Amino acid sequence: MSSKPPIHSAPDASRKPLRPLPNLIFASRWLQLPLYLGLIAAQGVYVFHFWVELVHLLEAAFGSQTALQALISSIGYKSDVAITSLNETIIMLVVLALIDVVMISNLLIMVIVGGYETFVSRMDLDGHPDQPEWLSHVNASVLKVKLATAIIGISSIHLLKTFINAANYDVKVLMWQTVIHITFLLSALAIAYTDKLLQASHHEH
Secondary structure (H helix, E strand, O other): OOOOOOOOOOOOOOOOOOOHHHHHHHHHHHHHHHHHHHHHHHHHHHHHHHHHHHHHHHHHHOOOHHHHHHHHHHHOOOOOOOOOOOOHHHHHHHHHHHHHHHHHHHHHHHHHHHHHHHHOOOOOOOOOOOOOHHHHHOOHHHHHHHHHHHHHHHHHHHHHHHHHOHHHOOHHHHHHHHHHHHHHHHHHHHHHHHHHHHHHHHHHO
8 A cells, every 4th residue: 555645734825924014023022032031040049049048057957156147147037145056936937938939939930931931932842741730821811810829929928927027027017018918919819800800701702
């Protein structure tokens, strides 16, 4: 039996090349590339900061006073008595600071990968085993909701750190941080509700 030659789809003859001005405007999206590369560099700084804090925590756990004082200075912890060893509060504040770095890094990844995929160019990750689950259906609206949710998580960590170390903060600081967190929460709810209304209107049409 003779095998049939593969059938290649003919190019879309109706698709016309862009005129010079629209082509220039469309190509201007690549101006965002240095911005995403800059965010990748910022991601590297966060990774370095994470490991510095983690190494200080491990050294302080083994009795290093230099590492302990570096941790106390970085988290802004104050006490009426001299601190010569790790206590539960310091450990909790340092761990929350590490979680904060991780969440900000996750936010950066969403902006870098999702923003590039949405506004610059396709990455052709369909079928890739490591493709993020959220990237398969990402668009500007979904990305906006996910970013708002991530910001709420980061704000929650900051608020928890403040409450744990509340004795070293003024009442006004505690109040305003709570108000700002509630504002973030209400903003995210408004964004999600608006997106839901737009999707419902789109499905009706």
